[in-house]
Amino acid sequence: MSIIFNHVYHSYDADTQLKTDALSDISFKIEDGEFVGLIGHTGSGKSTLVQHMNGLMKPTEGEVYFDGKDISDKDYPIKELRSNVGLVFQYPEHQLFEATVFEDVCFGPLNQGLEKKEAELRAFTALRQVGLEETTYYQSPFDLSGGQKRRAAIAGVLAMRPKVLVLDEPTAGLDPKGRDEILSLVKKLHDEEKITIVLVSHSMDDVANYVDRILVMNKSRLVYDGTPKEVFKHAEELEQMGLAIPQVTYAMHALKKAGFDVPTDVTTIDEAVDRIIKCIS
Numbered sequence: 001m002s003i004i005f006n007h008v009y010h011s012y013d014a015d016t017q018l019k020t021d022a023l024s025d026i027s028f029k030i031e032d033g034e035f036v037g038l039i040g041h042t043g044s045g046k047s048t049l050v051q052h053m054n055g056l057m058k059p060t061e062g063e064v065y066f067d068g069k070d071i072s073d074k075d076y077p078i079k080e081l082r083s084n085v086g087l088v089f090q091y092p093e094h095q096l097f098e099a100t101v102f103e104d105v106c107f108g109p110l111n112q113g114l115e116k117k118e119a120e121l122r123a124f125t126a127l128r129q130v131g132l133e134e135t136t137y138y139q140s141p142f143d144l145s146g147g148q149k150r151r152a153a154i155a156g157v158l159a160m161r162p163k164v165l166v167l168d169e170p171t172a173g174l175d176p177k178g179r180d181e182i183l184s185l186v187k188k189l190h191d192e193e194k195i196t197i198v199l200v201s202h203s204m205d206d207v208a209n210y211v212d213r214i215l216v217m218n219k220s221r222l223v224y225d226g227t228p229k230e231v232f233k234h235a236e237e238l239e240q241m242g243l244a245i246p247q248v249t250y251a252m253h254a255l256k257k258a259g260f261d262v263p264t265d266v267t268t269i270d271e272a273v274d275r276i277i278k279c280i281s
């Protein structure tokens, strides 16, 4: 499995005065098993980009390939693509619409053509995977808390057993505890279920602790693509784009300035603790 973007452009309201170029000349490749963070200021094109990954949107120009096949081809099986690439929307309210959480999570597998029993089994497994309490299964999804809604939306996608899970700002609006719980769940899905993950976020701190690779969008263009260490070297440029480097990286810069012999390319808290202990012992 791989996802390839080849010189992808996307314009909204093309051929009108309202034309907006949301994606300009985007090229990259995501391989099986990667954990990728997609970062960018508001309006930079992140949601537009990820909606191309499961065929909800098609490029205005350029190609998107899944497993070597162009998803814009006339006879491309888009339904199969939607099963393979599960997209959790930026606003869970856009995804949840059935009367109960359980029915909602059954929707995907039923739509895939599975028997009711099999779909229900998948739904139970997915709901357990995301750690939703059983008391919520038969409630309306709209009565859930923000964190529970996210979990229900993730379960709905997992029930389709996707190879790739794309999460568009899954931590927006959550408190720090809710945020850590969702990110730990995503990490677990990556580590244990070997699902390829694409995590969209505004927050450098969120992604730095979890991802292997970061794609940075700025004004419809992909400006950086590399490991967290490579990307955070561009601290000044990132700040100009309205993106901060992780707090822990700032802290290491401050320690260095104060005379401690610590590296400044640290991007995770664990690594920082390790390097500070080494420095003072």
Ligand SMILES: Nc1ncnc2c1ncn2[C@@H]1O[C@H](COP(=O)(O)OP(=O)(O)OP(=O)(O)O)[C@@H](O)[C@H]1O
Binding pocket: 012, 013, 020, 021, 022, 040, 041, 042, 043, 044, 045, 046, 047, 048, 049, 090
């Ligand atoms: N349905 C639409 N019709 C017209 N323009 C749109 C539409 N959706 C997005 N845009 C515009 O396309 C650009 C990219 O939007 P997009 O939602 O992809 O950005 P984003 O990085 O996801 O932003 P955010 O961080 O706020 O979610 C913006 O200029 C936005 O105003």
Ligand SMILES: [Mg+2]
Binding pocket: 046, 047, 048, 090, 168
């Ligand atoms: Mg968005």
